[in-house]
Amino acid sequence: MNRRVAVELSKAYRLMNHGPTVIVTSHHGGRSNIMSAAWSMPLDFDPPKVAVVIDKSTFSRGLIEASGEFVLNIPSRELARLTLDVGSASGSEVDKFAAYGIASAAGAVVKAPLVEGCLGWLECRLIPEPHIQQAYDLFLGEVVAAWADPEVFDGAHWKVEAGGKRSIHYVAGGHFFEIGAPFNAGDAGSGE
């Protein structure tokens, strides 16, 4: 497993505030699964909450509903192909961890796995909201632990450098953007 540092919960939203595509992992009854999700966002700062869209057709959905847990993993560009692959195969037919040789470690608080090689990880407990889960495939979670690769996130701030690791941002049809240059648009402190 690559190195990781704990991220203070009140700063966890910063791992996904800029809209990266995420990998969702889940675990229940001895089975783990992994899928990708372009549709996720922070929902609150402290305690941090997230929202993510999990389609009815996915094997992950059953594991998440049964366990009440999931992890949002933030892949680097090196994992873009894997992000596509786990978004097209279904865990009902294949153990994707074995099929794609995906290394992972157990979460600290939840049982869903943390995927090796990611930039950040948010361990989440499902906030049950059956109506919106059913009507919109919309799942809410409270972040109960968060981690980051210290090479790109120091626990509170991103450190994206030229030639360094990057988050990826899915469009459609296999096409992504990588995140680009950081910049400061105003006085420190405004707009937070």
Added chain:
Amino acid sequence: MNRRVAVELSKAYRLMNHGPTVIVTSHHGGRSNIMSAAWSMPLDFDPPKVAVVIDKSTFSRGLIEASGEFVLNIPSRELARLTLDVGSASGSEVDKFAAYGIASAAGAVVKAPLVEGCLGWLECRLIPEPHIQQAYDLFLGEVVAAWADPEVFDGAHWKVEAGGKRSIHYVAGGHFFEIGAPFNAGDAGSGE
């Protein structure tokens, strides 16, 4: 108003699939307002739906609840400072369109304005879900019209070029990322 082309509704999700920070506009009872929102995402393909977090403290929230409409505007890097500014001032105290000299045009379907200089615009009708609006500040909308700047989006695909216009992705404290290079991680068609 800068040039814009209609985006087919089934492709509208692509304007925000990569996680840009958006500007939310609203209009009711002769008042328009404008705020920024880092927390938004697509919620469905066709008919397209979106989710966005609108805090209880915002003046926009009252306008959106009363009118049942809003627009998600996707700002370019040139609008980063404005995106910060409209995220810190409140429309209850000042007409931000006048105060910041913001040019805009009426929406085609909804009354909320389209902000000049953006890369894309999604006109939305609120899908009322009072429980999650109240409990999580979470607002859902159906996209009823969508537009893009033809310089960056041809109606179905992004065309981000070196030195060209870029979407912006907010982190915290005035710090953004601009979107970076596009790349294709797999065979065309996979992962869509």
